[in-house]
Amino acid sequence: MFKGKGKVFALVATFACGIAPQAFAQSQGCVELKSVVETEQEVVNAAGQKTLQRAPANKVVPGSVVIITVTANNICKKPSDNVVINNPVPDHMTYVASTATGQNSDITFSIDGAKFAAPDQLTVSDAGAARKARPDEYRVIRWTFRGALAPGASAVASFRATLN
Amino acid sequence: MISSFKQFKRVGLACVALGAIAVSQASLAAGTAANTTINNKATVNYQVSGIAQTPIESSPTGNSTAGVGNGVNTAFLVDRKIDLVVQEVDGAATSVSPGATNQVTTFFLRNDGNDTQGFSLSAVDDAIASSTVFGRADAFNTSNVRVFVESTACTGIGQTGLSYVAASDTATNVSTLAADACAFIYVVADVPVTATNGQASNVTLTAIARVPTTLAALTQTAGADSATTVDVVFADAGRDATQTAQDQYLISSAALAVQKTSTVVSDPFNLAVNPKAIPGAVVEYGIALTNSGGATATVVTITDPIPTNTTFSATNPYNSGASNVSITVGASPATFCVAEAGSDTNSDGCFRTAGGVLTVGSPALGNIASGGTTVTVRFRVTIN
Secondary structure (H helix, E strand, O other), rough: OOOOOOOOOOOOOOOOOOOOOOOOOOOOOEEEEEEEEEEEEEEEEOOOOOOEEEOOOOOOOOEEEEEEEEEEEOOOOOOOOEEEEEOOOOOOEOOOOOEEEEEEEEEEEEEEOOOOOOOOEEEEEOEEEEOOOOOOOOOOEEEOOOOOOOOOEEEEEEEEEOOO | OOOHHHHOOOOOOOOOOOHHOOOOOOOOOOOOOOEEEEEEEEEEEEEEEEEEEEOEEEEEEEEEEEOOOOOEEEEEEEOOOEEEEEOOOOOOOOEEEEEEEEEEEEEEEEEEOOOOEEEEEEEEEEOOOOOOOEEEOOOOEEEEEEEEEOOOOOHHHOOOOOOOOOOOOOOOOOEEEEOOOEEEEEEEEEEOOOOOOOOOOEEEEEEEEEOOOOOOEOOOOOOOOOOOOEEEOOOOOOOOOEEEEEEEEEEEEOOEEEEEEEEEEEEEOOOOOOOOOOOOOOOEEEEEEEEEEOOOOOOOOEEEOOOOOEEEEEOEEEOOOEEEEEEEEEOOOOOEEEOOOOOOOOOEEEEOOOOOEEEOOOOOOEEEEOOOOOEEEEEEEEOO
């Protein structure tokens, strides 16, 4: 069961990248961003039917899978364009392959937080050679939504991750 | 509100702050430590009327205050996961002799949970015919079954150089064992003298995960999650914080078979040609010993009453007249001894008692190795 992911990738700490340079700290934006983490369990209802039920994740046992859902709601009267949601895979968690979803979005992944690419194009340097990155190595997920987000509308991004 | 954003420059989406990403995330079998807080925070970048806006971080209920640091982590706690592995070490039975005491079988225990636990231990001898281990059914009972913990720290199941030492391995439970740590466990038992070669006796070791140090029972948290306290979840097979393993004691002893034959060597009239068993005839007795067991038979002594109506050959028919008992091991040349009347005055292991019992023992009769080599003791009598 030992996962053996003790690899340190050749990358640079990323806090030095460009963050919002302006100093308007407390301004209201046009998007309300919500992130919920849920667990999903199979329940059998009174009729004997099995359904999957989600509940907020309060405490999670290592090895369990949680569902992270981010919702961007346009709270202004004008549309928002080029909406991009970035969600780092939390520490102590591993992305579950092929679970990132988001209607009307292009989804890309990153190992280092700087280079984003589709799964087929994302590479990582391993012992000096480049190879395709594995889904369990993804550390950031990006949803680039196409078209505009109308006032009052929501864009939803979701993925699953396992607690190590 | 929106108009104030026109003064903002485009904020490049060059990178995303990742915090501690550069650290390798080695994953232990036990999992993330219990009570660790797992934080999730997303960020949205967007434009209004073609102008990039200050990114907004997420919160559990929804955040619209722009700027780094104005979001709130969506967080959850890591539960305490209870899991353990108990397994037999070596993959083979412990070979024992009948009547041996303090015979040891060795087990390996590992804490596969994500928090330090204590472990209570108990061992029982399996009832006859109740279990099969290594393909052998349980056929006898050991007694005085005890459990002890190896006092030397465990580094892994392949660790060598450890053995049960009564004086130092005295703990009978594991008081604390960290997540992913291991311990070697000894089950010690006594073997009955009545057990026979090839018989097996199985033992079962049970380990139960417990509260550290006090070894109080753990209870799995039932009902709804509490948002603020860490639950206990039993993650072992069977969901009861209990695991068992079995090992085996296998008897390896000598198993002697004795076969006695007689041949008429000569009679006074036919001499050696088709001699008959008439008074005056010489009869040679052969006692063949075979050891079909798994261990060498040592200190073997044959006692054979000289048959009534016969007289032991006091004249020495073997070894060019020097001996009256011959011992042959397999195809090797015969060795000899002299069975004196009364007592073994020449200390060669052979003599005849006052009551007429021929005794042949060590050193003339050596150990009888297992594997079926036949040892034959020969002597002659004259029919009265």
